Amino acid sequence: MLGHNSDYYDALVRDGEARIDWVDRYSPVLNGLVKHSLSDGSLRGKKIAVVVHLEAKTAFLALVLANAGAQVIVAGSNPRTTQASVVAALRERGITVTAEAGGTMASWEKELLAAADHNPEYVIDDGAELTMRIGMHRPELYAQLKGVSEETTTGTQRLYAMDEAGKLPFPALTANNARCKHLFDNRYGTGQTTVQAVLRLTNRQLAGAVFTVVGYGYVGRGIAEYAKRMGARVRVVETDPVRAVEAHMDGQKVGAATDLIPGSNFIVTATGGMRALGEPEFAVLDDDVVIANAGHHDLEIDVEALAAIALGQATSRPEITTFNLSGRDVHLLSHGALVNIAGGSGHPVEIMDLTFSVQGLGAHHLINTPLPPGVHVLPKAVDDSIAAAMLAAKGIHLDAPRPEQEDDFKDWINGMPSS
């Protein structure tokens, strides 16, 4: 273990500090609206666990909460996305961090339980990874858990499933379902950074290539859009007929996986489920195809099945594992973890300013508003205030609707006889 005075450690801290300062520079909503709301003292002494991909934007959120008086415990939501320099910088600022970079699934599980052992009253979670583990391994802690704010689509689905099963004894906010989150983070943030990570890791050309997106939700739509704008010929694999129609009307070629995978140069999964690419799909992959995942689960591409059927595997470049499937080479990026974070820098700072403003004001809402157990959404007024703050920071001003612009249906209804 390196001593805290070593040159290496100091350089690590400086790198982490610089990354966090960069986030500070481009976070007008967190620095304005959110800090102002949190300055009312209501977070003072509250124990909040932050379990989101542990890079600089998450560190900045943790520091905003800590500066508002909360006792913050930080862990990562995926073992492949924790950054050593950010961990070091947070610890240097006195924040408790239970995560280490470069961990395995087993060490990450322990880190999550170590975060749970700090007995948080509130959890800002991603994928409900800590919330579910507390339920499975520390169920007695649910008695003191006063609220959870959930970052993403997969975690939201898990919380709704827990609620339906009668196993959600506390209020949970789905930050993901706030408009200031999923409309921008899932779509523009993941869209830009997934395409960016795939190209940076592979150093391959996109213009003219066939780029297949599996899953056409907010994330899939964003990825397809960015790939298309950079000249790719985009195909979409969907299982939901309405979203397939949407993809069709957006001009994408739509169909079943085994029809569209042959001929694809790049395939990216964004379904939120597991094994969207499994053995039936591996059987029809072309030679030299690049496959990557942008969804929450590392198993959206069934990496274990891929390794089992491969004749061999090798590291072709950093973050690229090439599997040999009897004469066909298949290049898997970032071991199947979310490629834009594990193989890139994560979302743009401005996107996370919105997302983490939702989380910061979500935590404030949970702390200050008595809510019954169950899944809740952030009040529309709070969601709107985040968008308004971002527009104001950009110097953009909107008209307020004038009374004469309102639909006059209310006058019509008033004139109708009562039933």
Ligand SMILES: NC(=O)c1ccc[n+]([C@@H]2O[C@H](COP(=O)([O-])OP(=O)(O)OC[C@H]3O[C@@H](n4cnc5c(N)ncnc54)[C@H](O)[C@@H]3O)[C@@H](O)[C@H]2O)c1
């Ligand atoms: N990488 C990131 O930074 C990032 C950011 C936000 C969300 N996410 C994650 O991305 C995933 C997708 O999020 P979303 O908001 O787009 O979800 P969504 O529910 O809006 O969309 C998922 C789509 O995938 C389709 N689908 C499901 N299984 C399929 C299959 N086997 N084949 C083809 N299509 C299938 C669904 O019908 C749906 O239209 C989630 O796991 C979410 O948590 C990742």
